[in-house]
Amino acid sequence: QQILDLPHKDYRRARAAAESMIPTTTGAAKAVALVLPELKGKLNGMAMRVPTPNVSIVDLVAELEKDVTAEEVNAELKAAAEGPLKGIL
Numbered sequence: 001q002q003i004l005d006l007p008h009k010d011y012r013r014a015r016a017a018a019e020s021m022i023p024t025t026t027g028a029a030k031a032v033a034l035v036l037p038e039l040k041g042k043l044n045g046m047a048m049r050v051p052t053p054n055v056s057i058v059d060l061v062a063e064l065e066k067d068v069t070a071e072e073v074n075a076e077l078k079a080a081a082e083g084p085l086k087g088i089l
Contacts, residue, residue: 002014002015002016004016010024012024018051019051020049020051021048021049021050022048022049022050023046023047023048023049024046024047024048024049025045025046025047026045026046026047027045028045028047028058029043029044029045029058030045032045032058035085035088043058043060044059045058045059046059077089
């Protein structure tokens with residue numbers, strides 16, 4: 001990202017890094033799909049360049065077959081992180 005506002009073919013990347021939040025692309029979603037192939041084509045990712053160290057984010061939206069609570073979702077994610085996805089999730 002540039003330090004000053006300067007010309008760029010991608011107008012978002014033309015903005016100064018030190019003063020702007022700049023949406024851009026990331027490979028985070030592709031990386032998740034490599035680990036969880038069943039999510040390939042069902043996951044999208046985005047990145048935002050902000051005046052802090054570079055960060056990528058995955059915004060996960062799940063369509064479930066039944067109603068669940070946030071606590072149930074968190075428990076399943078925690079179980080996966082401590083079990084089959086340990087060191088990944």
